[in-house]
Amino acid sequence: MSNPSLSATHDSAHHDASSQTTAGFWVYLMSDCLIFAVLFATFGVLVGNTADGPAGRDIxxxxxxxxxxxLLLLSSFTFGAGMLSARAGRRGPLLAWLVTTALLGAAFVGMELHEFAALVHDGAGPGVSAFLSAYFTLVGTHGLHVTLGILWLGVMLHQAWHYGLDEVVLRRLACLSMFWHFxxxxxxxxxxxxxxxxxx
Amino acid sequence: MNSSSTHSVAGQPQADGHGDMKSYFVGFALSLALTAASFATIMSDIVPHSWRLGSMVALCVIQLLVQLAYFLHLGTGKSQAQNTAIFACTGLLIVIVVAGSLWVMHNANINMMPTQAISQNE
Structure with a gap:
């Protein structure tokens, strides 16, 4: 995957490959967007079906x-700042921004897990009503995406540290930044x- | 492509499609302000009740456009036109799926009598 020799060529053909990759990744993000659209539609249909359990405003x-x-907004900004460092070829600031972004993302996931645990503890788990099933599925899917984004951040931290800011690492960072902003x-x-x- | 033309409302940060520190700052500040406005709409009494849903949705859409323009660098420029077109198509699909589901299920709910009520009528 991360063959450093790929970075040896800096011609325009390589730049085309890079923009093709980000365009393809954008198509993936849009398909992911459709998954969320369906989950939002499901939530919208089921939001009133509380089955005598708690409604949203109660919990x-x-x-x-x-x-x-x-936390999430700030992490989007820190990632953007990190991408500027990456494009300027400054690895130290990039690594610092990426670590900050990962910590903010981890804090977000931690808050979400704490919220979920409190809900389940208070008798508002996903099995209580259709509303809560839809809620946990929708918000949980987003949380899972953020968790995978943090994992990817860790991989990119390693690659930027190990291989430097070559063409391949920059391309992958560009994809990850799209994912994170998305x-x-x-x-x-x-x-x-x-x-x-x-x-x- | 009318959806892409609305992106110019949110601004056109950089022609090269990468943005700079200033555009990230502007996008971040706008997002914070719009988020604060969204929460204030619901948590305070500034906005009258009948206006709340409308202003909440409007603030959401504006913030989506702001982040698309300033963070994801989506725009009408040559390098981003393809991505913007794909996004517009996806947006159309999303509107059909979400609005269609809500519409159909709402009608199903109000037109289908509960089975208990039917058996009581018989």
Missing amino acids: FSLPYVAGETA LDLIWICVFTFVYLRAFL
Whole structure:
């Protein structure tokens, strides 16, 4: 996969391959987007089916969600700053930004897991009602994506450390940055249509 | 392509499609402000009740466009036109799937009598 000799060629053909890769990755992100669209539609259909269990406004805490949102937004910014360092060829700042991004992402996942654990503990687990099943599936799928993004961040930290900022590493970083910003977009829809909507 | 033309509302950061520190700062500040506005819409009494859903959805859409433009560098420029077109097609699919599901299931809910009520009528 990460053959350093690939980086030896810096011709325009290579640049085409790089933009083709990001275009292909964009198509993947759009297919991922469709998965989330279906989960949002399911949630929207089932949101009223609480089966005598708690509704959204009984169990959600908006200040807590605002905290999660702040973490994810900040991590999107730190990743963007890291990409600027990467394109400028400065490896030290890039590694620092990537570590910051991973820590912010981990804090987000930690808050989400804590929220889920508290819900299950308080008798609002995914088995209680169709609403809660849809909620855990939708928000859990996003959390799983963030977790995999953190894993990918760890891999890229290693590659940037080991191989330097060659063409291949830059290309992979560009894909990861699209993935990370995309998860931020999904979260905007989550906090609006799952959390805020419950308090209308 | 009318969806891509609306992206110019959010601004066109960089022609080369990579952005700079300033565009990331602007995008971050706009996102923070829009998020704060979204939460304030629901958590305070600034917005009258009948306006809340509309303003909440509007703030969400604006923030999506801001992040697409400033973080994902989507725009109408030559290098991003392909991605923007793919995004527009996906957006159309999403609208059909989400709006269609909600519409069909809402009608199913109001037009189907609960089985208990039917057996009581008989």
